[in-house]
Amino acid sequence: MKRIIIIAISIILQLIFYFVFLIGFVEHFPLVQILVSILSIMLVLGIITFNRNVSNKILWIILILAFPILGTLLYLLIGHNLYKSKFLKNINKSIDKSKNYLIQDEKILDKIEKEDLDVFGQINYISKKAKYPIYKANEVQYYPLGEEVYKKMLEELQKAEKFIFMEYFIIATGNMWQNILDILEEKVKNGVDVRVIYDDVGSNSVLPNKYYKELNKKGIKCVAFNELQPIIAVIMNNRDHRKITVIDGKVAFSGGINIADEYINQKQKYGHWKDNGIMIKGEAVWNFTVMFLEIWNTYEKEKNNYNNYKYNFNKSLKTDGYICPYGENPLDNENVGENIYINILNRANKYVYIFTPYLIIDTELMCALDLAVKRGVDVRIVVPGIPDKKIIYSITRSYYPLLLESGVKIYEYTPGFIHSKVFVCDDKIATVGTLNLDYRSLYLHFECGSYIYNCSVIKQIKNDAIDTIDKSKMINKKDLKMSLPRFFLNGILRLFASLL
16 A cells, blocks of 8 residues: 555656646757657566566556656666665575575486476476475475464474574564463573564564564574665565474474464454464475575574584485475566466366465466366365455455456355465375465565475365365355446556555
């Protein structure tokens, strides 16, 4: 909403500029107008030529052509990320360095290539292009509700002996955080290295100001990601939306849940909160450890070698399929999360079941969904029945007509709000993580997920999808009747979707 207000103010300023300019420079205005129009057209051509995905740039193209001067300035500052803070530059350096610690066992890739060429192509992309190795899975557990994963987290945190790393978009005061905090304080007293990262925008309204100082006084090392600066808040779009807990390098937790009471249904704002989590034990934990350290090192330079936080597992551990925790970096022009989703849809043969709290997608994802259905794939998407943000919900519903026309089945989770972010496909592939199907997750945020192949846990994920679908209302065309004003409003909201 803040971004929409800024755009509206910019348009008003543009009109004022024209008025002042006309009064003071009436004689030269036509020539200046022509020059500015030429420059704006050149910028638009550049956007079309050098952006792989133009659908999320449509609003900028309209603004630049309609209001050349301020539209161009706003695009360079906000849309093109011309402004690169020292902080963001340091993140890129830290991430580049971290890749040196992520080394793929080529024997694993060779084995997968012999097993399944279609899956190998997807995994090869994650391993070679995104630089996140895939591992033989040792132990992977899926929890269909936030309260279940939370209970297990408390158990594992109590076992910590060396270090605890926690990185979350939202940490909020309440019972959930207090119970975790009690354990962290106890562990610090016992010499455990405890570090916490929370996103300053995500946690801004639910934590005291500069809360990290309070934690540091307790001996818990803490930083607020990309701390909010009111003067330049408009260009602080890149947020840390990850959810990661790593304990001693032996166990990792991720998934949809943040650290706040609504995620475990101790506080209910929007009916029943359907979330999930995943626990990993084994060598794949290393990917999450490195992901945490690459952000941490933007603030506190790690004096020790990353490998000091790597646990050496017994090679004789029982294996169960493969798993690859991966990250999304919005600064590298490689849309890893979206490409993984698209690859799953493109290679699906039987079904793809999807959980997402928001459904604000670009042309590429829309086409992938459409083509999957045309190939005979059963595509089902579950979204909230009770929204947490009414404007976002309206935009989500504006995508229904085209998807239903394609044959995609859409369900609204009747008991309340679904916050899980899951793809499960053909009984052999799943991804569980933090990436919503919206522009912010796919283009602007630091995210993470776990790509799972041939693990027994996939059956649990599928069963959770079926159970959730059974509790949801299937949407049909009769549910989409709307007035003419609502139709035009949805069109306007869709136009601004990339800014919300």
